[in-house]
Amino acid sequence: EEQLKKLCMQLAAGFDGKLAWATAEESKVSRSRPVFVQESVWANLIRALVACRCDDLAGRIWSKMAALGIKPTVVVWHALLDGYRETQQFARVLSAWNSMIKSGTKPDAALHCSRILALFDSRKKTEAMAAFEEFKKVAKEVEGGATVVCNAVIRGLLKANDFDGALAIFKSMSTDLSKPNIVTFNTFIQYHAKRVDMQSVLSTIRDISKADIAPDVVTFTTLQVALLKAGQMKATEGIFEAMKQMGIEPNVATYSAMLDQYMKDGTSEGLRLGRELLEKMEKTPGARPNEITYTSFLMGLHRTSKLSQEEVADATREILQRMERRSIRVKLGMYHTLLKGALWRQDDGLAAFQNYYRMMVKKNIKFAHDTWYIILSGLIRRNEWGVAKIMVEEMLKSGFQPMWGVQDMVRTI
Secondary structure (H helix, E strand, O other): OHHHHHHHHHHHHOOOOOOOOEEOOHHHOOOOOOEEOOHHHHHHHHHHHHHOOOHHHHHHHHHHHHHOOOOOOHHHHHHHHHHHHHOOOHHHHHHHHHHHHHOOOOOOHHHHHHHHHHHHHOOOHHHHHHHHHHHHHHHHHOOOOHHHHHHHHHHHHHHOOOHHHHHHHHHHHOOOOOOOOHHHHHHHHHHHHHOOOHHHHHHHHHHHHHOOOOOOHHHHHHHHHHHHHOOOHHHHHHHHHHHHHOOOOOOHHHHHHHHHHHHHHOOHHHHHHHHHHHHHHHOOOOOOOOHHHHHHHHHHHHHOOOOOHHHHHHHHHHHHHHHHHOOOOOOHHHHHHHHHHHHHOOOOHHHHHHHHHHHHHHOOOOOOHHHHHHHHHHHHHOOOHHHHHHHHHHHHHOOOOOOHHHHHHHHHO
């Protein structure tokens, strides 16, 4: 965040004074001002600032654009609205939409989606449908196609558990707005898969075939997960074969979704299949697991009570060895995830925690405030006061100065 703020200040300063080096107009690039700051730079900067909740700074950058005579186009408005929606600042999405309309900018289909989805996310279904009706009046003039907006409405309705409403939109697409695409069908498949309604999942897949639309990797990924949720662990190989015949390569998302489901199963069989899938990923170019994949796997080990302490310890060692072989460094954030997972494990979590703690000490990992907060709060929750006292002694011996919440817990211990 601090680096982002510094970058903003440097960029703003680049347009002013004797040492100015930037211009907002490509035609004015010169030896003294060699850098043309493109629209995409402003858009990405605003989105990043909103994501970091640096709204004041985002406002100053917006004002700087105005001072330079830059009129925001749909690209910049996209960044602002999407940034607000991703950070769940739905009221600001709608405020930004109104400002955009007043500025005379014609929204494209994706901007209509941002507005409609923000209303759905705010649980304002009536207002969302009213916004959709507004869109329909200008649909033929909107760049980006009506299908994109219809898909967003279907997604919002399904999220609100209004299946009949979503189905009505789907039927209207076939008659007056535009034809459904694979995203439309995938949205319905995902809805049914979450409810483990295999009959509806398979029925929707048959509808894809009738519509003469080719399924994509998302279709197959969702089907794989639905089968796993339904307990059909071995049926996934047939799906892989179907993908191969259609020339569709499974990607990281496919494997990761399956891996997550194997670990949610929490059984020895799920663990075995998860290990096999992880090995398959490591041998598949373009789908090799990363730090997040391995962390997710390890977290899954601690979420279940169906595995023995020996199984958890053995699988943990194996995963860490795999990471070491592939030169994937275990970062502090990953250790935080593992510590939380171990301390929340009901029965033998303490042993797993101690294993991770010793590992961190051995590798000379520097403990931060958050690290000690996770450790002490987890031990207090488990009523492990003796271990908590030892941890406090270790912390103070390391020279770490506790503050805020950690300091409060030290007093309690």
